[in-house]
Amino acid sequence: MPITPTYPGVYIEEIPSGVRTITGVSTSVTAFVGRTRRGPVNKATTIYNFSDYERTFGTLWSESSIGYAVRQYFLNGGKTAVIVRGHRTDGDNVAALQFAPDGGGANIFFEAANPGDWGSELRARVNYDTKDPSDTTLFNFRVKDLGTGVEETHRNVSVASGHARHITKVLEEDSKLVRVRTIANIRPEQTPAPVGKATNFEDVNGDLSNAIVATTVTNGGTLTQTQVEGSGSTDPKTGIHALDDVDIVNLICIPPYLPNSEGDVLNGDIDSALRAPVLTYAINRRAMFIVDPPSEWDEKGDPIGSNGIDSVAFAMSRDANAAIYFPRIKFADPLQENRLVSGVPCGVVAGIMARTDAQRGVWKAPAGIEATLRGVPDLAINLTDPENGALNPKGINCLRSFSGVGRVSWGARTTHGDDVLASEWKYLPVRRFALFLEESLFRGTKWVVFEPNDEPLWAQIRLNVGAFMHNLFRQGAFQGSSPRDAYLVKCDSETTTQTDINSGIVNIVVGFAPLKPAEFVILKIQQLAGQVEA
Numbered sequence: 376m377p378i379t380p381t382y383p384g385v386y387i388e389e390i391p392s393g394v395r396t397i398t399g400v401s402t403s404v405t406a407f408v409g410r411t412r413r414g415p416v417n418k419a420t421t422i423y424n425f426s427d428y429e430r431t432f433g434t435l436w437s438e439s440s441i442g443y444a445v446r447q448y449f450l451n452g453g454k455t456a457v458i459v460r461g462h463r464t465d466g467d468n469v470a471a472l473q474f475a476p477d478g479g480g481a482n483i484f485f486e487a488a489n490p491g492d493w494g495s496e497l498r499a500r501v502n503y504d505t506k507d508p509s510d511t512t513l514f515n516f517r518v519k520d521l522g523t524g525v526e527e528t529h530r531n532v533s534v535a536s537g538h539a540r541h542i543t544k545v546l547e548e549d550s551k552l553v554r555v556r557t558i559a560n561i562r563p564e565q566t567p568a569p570v571g572k573a574t575n576f577e578d579v580n581g582d583l584s585n586a587i588v589a590t591t592v593t594n595g596g597t598l599t600q601t602q603v604e605g606s607g608s609t610d611p612k613t614g615i616h617a618l619d620d621v622d623i624v625n626l627i628c629i630p631p632y633l634p635n636s637e638g639d640v641l642n643g644d645i646d647s648a649l650r651a652p653v654l655t656y657a658i659n660r661r662a663m664f665i666v667d668p669p670s671e672w673d674e675k676g677d678p679i680g681s682n683g684i685d686s687v688a689f690a691m692s693r694d695a696n697a698a699i700y701f702p703r704i705k706f707a708d709p710l711q712e713n714r715l716v717s718g719v720p721c722g723v724v725a726g727i728m729a730r731t732d733a734q735r736g737v738w739k740a741p742a743g744i745e746a747t748l749r750g751v752p753d754l755a756i757n758l759t760d761p762e763n764g765a766l767n768p769k770g771i772n773c774l775r776s777f778s779g780v781g782r783v784s785w786g787a788r789t790t791h792g793d794d795v796l797a798s799e800w801k802y803l804p805v806r807r808f809a810l811f812l813e814e815s816l817f818r819g820t821k822w823v824v825f826e827p828n829d830e831p832l833w834a835q836i837r838l839n840v841g842a843f844m845h846n847l848f849r850q851g852a853f854q855g856s857s858p859r860d861a862y863l864v865k866c867d868s869e870t871t872t873q874t875d876i877n878s879g880i881v882n883i884v885v886g887f888a889p890l891k892p893a894e895f896v897i898l899k900i901q902q903l904a905g906q907v908e909a
Contacts, residue, residue: 393835397819397843402737402811403729405448405626406457406618406662407722409441410598413493416462417605417613419621423456425449430523432458433493437710438594440630440641444722447706448628450750451726452733457624459617461602461632462490463595470494470589471556472518485518485546486556490595496522497552497589505531512538518552527552534558598632600646604653615656623814625807626728627657627664628721635670642703642717644670651691658696661810663803666692666699666790667719673755684769684790693770695800696810697790700724700772702756704748704782717755720774723748727784728807737811738852740787740804740892748774748782768794772803787892805889808852816840816885828876833866836883840864844887854888862887 378386406419412433414420422428425446435442445456462468470492472485487494498519505513512535519526527550532542543555605614612619615627631643650666657664672678678701679685692699704720707713724741727748731741754776758766763773763785770793772786789806791798800806820840826832844862847853853861863886870882 393838394842395819395822395835395839397815397839399843399847400623400811400814400818401455402625402732402807403453403725404455404457404621404624405453405628405725405729406459406615406621406624407441407445407448407628407630408459408461408603408615408618409444409630409632410439410462410595411441411458411460411491412436412439412594413489413491414458414460415489416460417611417617418459419617420458420460421455421621422458423454428456428458432460433491435708435710438597438640440632440643440718443641443706443708443718444628444630447722447750448726448729451723451748452730453726454729454733457618457621459615460489461598461605461614463598463602464490468592468595470497470592472497472499472553472589484555484557485553487589488550488552488554490592492592492594493520493522495589495591496520499553507531516542518550520552525552597634600649603629603632603645604649615653618656618660624660624662625810626725627653627660627662628725629653629667630721631667631670631719639716641708642670647688650689654692654694654697658694661814662696663807663810664692664697665721665724666697667721668699668701668703670703672701678766678771679769684771684793689790693790693793693796695789695791695798695806698724698772698788698803699770699790700774700784700786701766702754702758702774704751704774705753705755706751715753720748720751723751724784736850736852738804738808738890740802742772742784742787742892744777744780744783746784747780748784751782754782770796802891805891808889812885812887815843816883819843820883823881828871828879828881830867832881833871836866836881837864840866840883840885844885852890854890860888 378388380386414432420431422431428442428445432442435446441458445458448456468490470487485499487497498521500517502515503513505515507513512533513531514533516529516532517527529542529545529549532540532545534542546554603614605612605616607616607619611617618624629645629649631640631645633645634640634643645667647669654664668678669682671682677683682688684699700720703717704723705715705717708716727746728741731739731746754774757776758773763775766773767786767788770788770790772784772788774782775785776782787803789798789800789803792801800809820836823832823836841864844864845858848858848861855861863884865884866881870884871880875882
């Protein structure tokens with residue numbers, strides 16, 4: 376604020392520069408929704424490597440394909456993933472930890488933190504070596520997951536109402552294994568003498584007096600569209616709408632959850648009716664939906680025929696925010712002695728996008744000889760050039776196998792990239808770059824809200840947005856040899872009229888000349904005849 380001079384001397388006043396740095400958002404945070412063996416249900420959990428996935432959601436599982444997709448994502452260069460576990464309850468899928476006083480009937484005391492048969496491996500003990508032996512409400516609670524070896528100790532907890540370390544609150548905040556289901560009296564006078572600091576968790580069958588044994592449960596049933604699609608109108612939000620709690624999502628993958636006719640989930644499908652709501656959600660989040668090819672698009676199927684890309688089932692998948700890749704891939708399955716199995720390519724493709732974004736930028740097409748499919752020794756169908764030539768104009772991105780190069784992504788179109796549609800969002804990198812600009816400018820211009828709507832504000836907007844665009848120009852993100860040819864930022868009395876000002880509106884026009892991939896490289900070769908003297 377201005378300084379009022381009151382004495383002779385030097386005064387210092389800091390003048391705002393008007394510079395507000397706009398930072399580009401991430402471009403490859405990938406969401407996976409599906410069935411896992413363990414982990415929180417309908418809660419978006421961010422992970423940064425496959426080890427994080429295994430700790431939270433369990434190892435690879437033959438009844439689910441999501442673990443394989445996540446593994447392939449990180450193998451191919453992915454950095455950040457968000458996992459949402461869907462679960463269909465068939466009866467009681469939460470393991471109960473039962474305490475048997477004096478060898479008599481069981482009092483249910485604890486339960487597994489989340490559903491699944493993993494809870495059957497839980498073992499727990501209590502002892503009373505507390506900080507205050509005179510406090511008869513205190514005890515120590517120890518629990519171990521025999522499946523993973525993870526062990527927790529919660530000391531000086533109590534079942535007394537209003538206690539600062541009430542067992543219910545402590546487990547909710549600190550435990551990843553168990554929760555309180557009902558409260559039971561576990562003081563020594565109602566059980567055989569405690570064994571003190573028991574450490575032999577595995578030896579529970581011989582002495583149940585000081586061990587709580589988990590009941591046997593199932594993993595629930597096969598998911599349906601209801602569990603995956605979920606709802607955004609309830610709290611907590613379910614299915615894909617659990618992603619509402621995540622700051623940003625760029626790519627969405629729905630690995631198969633329905634087994635095929637042979638009972639194979641890895642080579643299964645999703646409900647065809649699910650594509651439309653997932654795509655709608657992706658559009659609302661400025662994200663891309665990576666669509667997997669149906670299992671019926673095999674050697675006998677036709678991606679362009681009655682069940683292909685032009686069918687009614689795929690009509691709602693025709694959008695700039697979706698991309699489909701064909702064919703399916705083959706990879707080694709650790710659960711089947713590393714024999715090759717077929718599966719969907721969404722995890723591999725998302726990883727390639729993340730890798731390309733980090734190495735070249737989101738404006739570079741995630742395709743070409745650099746876009747190798749890591750961990751993919753073969754494809755379900757090896758396409759020829761004529762077959763590729765029939766699929767590419769329909770907006771189907773092909774995965775190809777080339778001698779000396781290996782398996783690569785060989786297409787960069789959205790599902791709106793059919794030549795017949797003549798869409799401005801024909802190419803995947805153009806659409807993804809536009810989404811990147813939209814999200815970055817949306818977040819980077821929020822400071823404008825409630826500022827005085829006049830030329831000083833407009834000048835600041837032009838300065839900050841222009842600086843952001845110029846930085847991208849220097850990185851080679853636009854066409855054109857000069858900034859004038861590459862982009863424009865306009866915010867003045869022409870874009871914002873007096874009527875807009877009276878309505879509290881400021882209009883910013885940002886245009887850019889996108890880089891489009893060299894999809895067709897044509898070499899013109901001419902043979903020169905020997906020089907003829909005139």
